[in-house]
Amino acid sequence: MDFGFRISPSSAINLDNVDLTLFERLHEMEPDVYKCMACGSCSATCPASVYSGMSIRKVILCLQRGREKEAFRMMKNCMLCGKCTMVCPRGINTRHLILSISKLYSETK
Amino acid sequence: MKENIVIIGGGIAGLEAAGQLLKLGYSPIIIERTERLGGHVASWHRLFPDMSPAKELVDGLVAAASGANIFLNTEISFVNRLKDSYNIMLSNGISIITRIMLVTTGFSVFDASKKEEYGYGVYDQVITNRDLEHWFNGNADPRIDNSAMNAVGFVHCVGSRDEKARNSQCSKVCCITAVKQAIEIRQKFPEASVYCFYMDLRMFGKKYEDFYINAQRDYGIRFIRGRVSEVSENIEGKVVIKAEDTLSGKPVKVTLDLLVLMAGMVCSQASSRVAGMIPLPTDSDGFLKSKDNVYGVVESPKEGIFYAGACTGPKTVPEALAEARAAALDVHLFINGLK
Ligand SMILES: Cc1cc2nc3c(=O)[nH]c(=O)nc-3n(C[C@H](O)[C@H](O)[C@H](O)COP(=O)(O)OP(=O)(O)OC[C@H]3O[C@@H](n4cnc5c(N)ncnc54)[C@H](O)[C@@H]3O)c2cc1C
Ligand code: SF4
Ligand code: SF4
Ligand code: SF4
Numbered sequence: 211m212d213f214g215f216r217i218s219p220s221s222a223i224n225l226d227n228v229d230l231t232l233f234e235r236l237h238e239m240e241p242d243v244y245k246c247m248a249c250g251s252c253s254a255t256c257p258a259s260v261y262s263g264m265s266i267r268k269v270i271l272c273l274q275r276g277r278e279k280e281a282f283r284m285m286k287n288c289m290l291c292g293k294c295t296m297v298c299p300r301g302i303n304t305r306h307l308i309l310s311i312s313k314l315y316s317e318t319k
Numbered sequence: 320m321k322e323n324i325v326i327i328g329g330g331i332a333g334l335e336a337a338g339q340l341l342k343l344g345y346s347p348i349i350i351e352r353t354e355r356l357g358g359h360v361a362s363w364h365r366l367f368p369d370m371s372p373a374k375e376l377v378d379g380l381v382a383a384a385s386g387a388n389i390f391l392n393t394e395i396s397f398v399n400r401l402k403d404s405y406n407i408m409l410s411n412g413i414s415i416i417t418r419i420m421l422v423t424t425g426f427s428v429f430d431a432s433k434k435e436e437y438g439y440g441v442y443d444q445v446i447t448n449r450d451l452e453h454w455f456n457g458n459a460d461p462r463i464d465n466s467a468m469n470a471v472g473f474v475h476c477v478g479s480r481d482e483k484a485r486n487s488q489c490s491k492v493c494c495i496t497a498v499k500q501a502i503e504i505r506q507k508f509p510e511a512s513v514y515c516f517y518m519d520l521r522m523f524g525k526k527y528e529d530f531y532i533n534a535q536r537d538y539g540i541r542f543i544r545g546r547v548s549e550v551s552e553n554i555e556g557k558v559v560i561k562a563e564d565t566l567s568g569k570p571v572k573v574t575l576d577l578l579v580l581m582a583g584m585v586c587s588q589a590s591s592r593v594a595g596m597i598p599l600p601t602d603s604d605g606f607l608k609s610k611d612n613v614y615g616v617v618e619s620p621k622e623g624i625f626y627a628g629a630c631t632g633p634k635t636v637p638e639a640l641a642e643a644r645a646a647a648l649d650v651h652l653f654i655n656g657l658k
Contacts, residue, residue, distance in 0.1 A: 225573035244535040248566050
């Protein structure tokens with residue numbers, strides 16, 4: 211029977227089911243990845259952000275919440291210009307981090 | 320004439336003020352309602368931000384104040400106003416005439432069972448920051464000892480910044496205490512996942528931000544921005560918590576072996592009782608009211624009555640100690656002015 215509406219799948223994040231093995235390996239390679247305090251400076255300065263939604267802040271968050279696909283979709287738009295690294299107040303080498311994420315996650319896919 | 324100086328409360332603020340007054344040549348009287356000196360800090364294990372042992376600090380303060388006239392297990396029964404002084408009647412039957420009182424009655428830890436949605440006192444896996452500190456101090460706690468400790472969560476702002484809990488204030492010390500305790504849990508249980516659920520992180524003090532970065536970078540503590548809305552128990556006896564991950568705008572859920580509630584600092588009933596006898600006014604935040612919140616924090620609106628420490632609001636240890644020294648100096652200057 212069709213009531214004319216349907217329930218969309220839950221968007222809830224269940225941390226019990228998120229596998230952080232890869233993220234922990236990333237943390238070993240890039241100890242600073244955990245230092246992000248979600249200030250948003252990187253996204254605000256990113257030339258790719260307005261057109262593509264690229265945000266290294268969101269990438270870091272997505273990887274910790276088991277939403278890798280979303281992270282990769284954003285990362286495709288990065289031009290590796292390094293502006294985000296210049297503004298990060300926590301001194302995270304975000305450009306290098308993006309390269310490490312690409313390397314680590316593509317290796318293991 | 321020898322002036323009596325009555326210090327009400329033998330916590331760190333009262334002890335430090337007594338120590339300073341002894342050095343200045345006075346013989347202060349300390350009235351402490353419990354059977355031991357040191358107040359809350361005597362129950363803490365290590366102090367942020369340098370993890371210094373609380374016991375060493377308290378032992379040093381007690382030694383420096385040992386020349387004072389100390390009454391333990393003693394409370395004030397009533398206070399009579401005389402012409403230019405007060406007559407204080409103690410519960411042990413002794414009465415003291417004085418013109419100078421220093422109120423160092425401190426705070427109370429918010430009663431976490433009032434936040435029913437967090438299940439303190441209902442679920443075995445839910446404890447408070449105070450319980451955890453006692454456990455670090457070597458006191459057995461079956462709730463912790465029987466826990467698998469694979470996943471541990473900390474809830475910030477329990478009974479603080481919460482109008483429903485009738486305390487809209489920030490308790491100031493609990494963010495940094497959560498960082499400290501989360502690090503200590505990871506040190507003891509390196510395999511445990513540790514989560515901190517916060518609304519804002521208030522890292523205002525010296526080296527606090529470094530301590531926070533340390534928790535993130537070196538201990539991998541996972542900070543999730545969002546207030547825990549409810550806690551429930553599953554059939555395995557673990558607790559399941561729900562919050563919003565406000566940074567991604569999505570609901571988040573996690574199963575934990577232990578949940579630590581960061582209960583805030585509120586004005587203690589024992590403080591209010593003494594304040595009512597003198598009487599001293601209460602400020603809009605529920606703590607005792609200073610003469611001025613900028614330049615007269617250690618003075619009460621009443622001549623000869625001073626404050627130090629957490630009776631006027633949430634304070635850290637160094638702040639309470641600094642106020643105690645300031646109050647001791649104010650007492651000294653006040654006595655000089657009487658001559
Ligand atoms: C979980 C937790 C951890 C903390 N950890 C730290 C830390 O690591 N570092 C840090 O800087 N700060 C820390 N703090 C803050 C610290 O506990 C306070 O700064 C400190 O206790 C304030 O000292 P006080 O003497 O003003 O008050 P209290 O410690 O509350 O002492 C007051 C004393 O007065 C007595 N008293 C009260 N009323 C009466 C009365 N009517 N008659 C007689 N006696 C009375 C009480 O019994 C008590 O002995 C922490 C706080 C909490 C809640
Ligand atoms: S390096 Fe990539 S993410 Fe950083 S500012 Fe440039 S385009 Fe944006
Ligand atoms: S600028 Fe740095 S700290 Fe701020 S959100 Fe971006 S990566 Fe995180
Ligand atoms: S110090 Fe932190 S945890 Fe405590 S009330 Fe303030 S914001 Fe909340």
